[in-house]
Amino acid sequence: MSNEENTNMGYRRGGWGWKCLFILPLVALAIFGIGYIVMSLWNCVMPSLFPSIGLLTYWHAIGLLILSKILFGGFHRHHGGWRGRRRMNAAWKEKWANMSEEEKAKFKDEWKTRCQGRC
Numbered sequence: 488m489s490n491e492e493n494t495n496m497g498y499r500r501g502g503w504g505w506k507c508l509f510i511l512p513l514v515a516l517a518i519f520g521i522g523y524i525v526m527s528l529w530n531c532v533m534p535s536l537f538p539s540i541g542l543l544t545y546w547h548a549i550g551l552l553i554l555s556k557i558l559f560g561g562f563h564r565h566h567g568g569w570r571g572r573r574r575m576n577a578a579w580k581e582k583w584a585n586m587s588e589e590e591k592a593k594f595k596d597e598w599k600t601r602c603q604g605r606c
Contacts, residue, residue, distance in 0.1 A: 522549045 526548035533540050543551070586594065 518549075522552065525552055 522545055526543050526545050529543040529548065529551070534542060583591070
């Protein structure tokens with residue numbers, strides 16, 4: 488059995504069980520903490536600004552977080568995270584290396600006109 492197979496076998500044997508045992512309580516604690524922070528901030532700021540608005544309960548704060556996620560954040564996937572950006576950067580570096588000097592100059596000029604001096 489090769490070294491790579493040994494590593495994969497050890498990963499399959501029980502890595503996820505222990506990870507879930509530690510990660511799930513941390514996620515639950517984070518959700519509880521964020522909900523409590525939203526509730527506290529709302530109850531400190533909003534009633535003094537708008538007297539007709541009452542205090543917020545914990546469950547209302549969680550509902551407000553979910554509603555704001557739906558309205559402003561959506562439930563889209565982040566395509567690859569930092570790994571995807573690293574692959575994309577590698578692809579751009581390769582593309583840039585394969586460009587001629589004329590293509591590079593044309594590309595730079597096009598981005599200068601798009602950015603209008605901000606880049």
